[in-house]
Amino acid sequence: MLKKILIANRGEIAVRIVRACAEMNIRSVAIYTEPDRHALHVKRADEAHSVGEDPLAGYLDARRIVNLAVETGCDGIHPGYGFLSENSEFARICAERGITFIGPSADVIAKMGDKTAARASMIAAGVPVTPGSDGNLADLDEALAVAEQIGYPVMLKATSGGGGRGIRRCDSAAELKAQYPRVISEATKAFGSAEVFLEKCIVDPKHIEVQVLADREGNAIHLYERDCSIQRRNQKLIEIAPSPQLTPEQRNYVGELAVRAAKAVGYENAGTVEFLVTGNEIYFMEMNTRVQVEHPVTEMVTGIDIIKEQIRIAAGQPLRFRQEDIQIRGHAIECRINAEDPTKFTPSPGKILGYHPPGGLGVRVDSGVYDQYKVLPHYDSMIAKLIVHAETRDEAIKKMATALDEYIIDGIKTTISFHQKIMSSKEFIEGEVDTGFLERIIL
Known part of the structure; x- marks a missing residue:
């Protein structure tokens, strides 16, 4: 097992990885650029190191980050999502320096990051593409x-x-x-x-993605699907597991396609295979070679900690689960809470003057902010993810509505009120959504 992991990221995903490391008795190392000196991931990690004055450059400097991992005695690097997470050169440098990259190989990242190469691989594997x-x-x-x-x-x-x-x-x-x-x-x-x-262009399709796990011994399983159809300008805002729009036959089919796709490219670690669904037609869109923002909804319905499984797989351990072990239990919804004007979707940086997250059974908040924290304009505007889990879809929607009502973030504008409108939408409640839902019905 890995002993010490550098987290090459910031914000809520860095906090999430720090937490997983702590639960696995693995020491964590945070990095930060100077504007991020007071960020929550810096406070939570076992140790933290500056990677420069510029807000962004340090998070994108692959060699500097790997050198820091070596200097601080780390044997692994977790890239999170965004930044260098799908940078094949970063994974290659890790391998050169003897640092375990918690993700797939550099070759696989490069192949699946090249959309035309990915399409060719899927066609060869018999996975339908648009x-x-x-x-x-x-x-x-x-x-x-x-x-x-x-x-x-x-x-x-x-x-x-x-x-x-x-x-x-x-x-x-x-x-x-x-x-x-x-x-x-x-x-x-x-x-x-x-x-x-x-x-x-598949007009107003359903956007369905399947979480996969694969080890270095060639074993691969799927953790079923997430429905990511609620988007604004190709940016996901709400994710659901399982999808209320798939038949059992479609659910099994997309899962089988995702596993086939992973095995076809020799995939290792956690990844996501994304599909467009229209009627009975299902098309491969792309594969994300990293953990997804929306991974918590899958964790909530399967009970599997995806970050921990990433670390175990990277350490060379075989998958702990067979496909028949994976069961969907209940329903989960995730709302991305952004520091944005909820009507214009323009960024709203500034100091948080009051912060009270919701709680209760089946309510989870993954966040990198706190009371008096200053939301910076240099980074993505997502400041938290609110996730709920309940036995039925209707109960999950009601639970999310209640949690949103409880969520207090003062001092800046957020998208909480936007999500409240969605939870009361007739179309959302009935599960009839697609990628054109927001533009057609809400906005």
């Missing part, structure tokens, strides 16, 4: 030709993209001509690559 270009587009003329062949609307996507960035829907040739240079520019700035590809 119709689209065979690979990266050579130029606008090829994009127009492919779009004409598969039909509009289409999605123009950055090959190295993620997190909802580098994606544009095009409903006509004119829109494709206008969006093509914009996506190229955004992809270059955000991901350092100008490569893009094209897919058929």
Whole structure:
């Protein structure tokens, strides 16, 4: 087992990993840039070290972080999500320096991070993908030709993209001509690559993702699915497990597809395979080679601590579970609490002047903030995740509504009131949501 882990992240996920380490008797090392000196993960870890003055640069400096891990006697690094979590070079440097990267290999990260390579791997494995270009587009003329062949609307996507960035829907040739240079520019700035590809746009699908665990012995299982259909501009806001929209047959099918996908690329550790579902059609979208923001809803319905399993797998231990051991118990909902104006969704940084999280049976808050904490403008606006679990879906919705009513965050604007509206929405209560839900019904 690993003895000491450096957490190459910040905020709530860093706090979450610190907690798992403490429960496993593993020492934790936090990193922080100077604006983050008073962050909760810094206070909670066994030790903490500065990685520079700049708000972001230190969290993105792979060599500096690995060197610090070596200097502080760490034998493992957990990347969390975001930042360097899907950076194959970071994983490769860890391997070079003898540090265990808590995630898949550098080669797998690179393959699945390249969306066209991932599509090719899935096609070879017999996993259905959306119709689209065979690979990266050579130029606008090829994009127009492919779009004409598969039909509009289409999605123009950055090959190295993620997190909802580098994606544009095009409903006509004119829109494709206008969006093509914009996506190229955004992809270059955000991901350092100008490569893009094209897919058929599945209009208002259900966004279903499956959590997988795989060990180095080739064993792989799924922990069933999460429904992430409630999104705003490709950014997830609410996640549900299990999905109220899948039939039992679809549930088993997407689980089998996810395991097939993981085995096809020699996957190791925790990962997520994402699908678009429309009617009886199910298409592979992408694979995230890291822990997801929304992993708690899966933990709540399966009873499996995904962070701890990540650490055990990285330490070389075989999976502790067989597929038949995994059962769904009850229903869970997660609301992402963002420091944003709940109507405009614009950031609302500032000092928290009063903080009281909800409690009670089946209520969980994963957060990196506290009373008098200053929410900084340099980072993602998510400051907490509110998760509830109950025996039935109706009870889970009522529990979430109650928890949101109890949640007090004064001094800044948050999206709590937005989530309260969703919990009282007839369509949400009936489980009839898709990726167009917010734009169509709420906003």
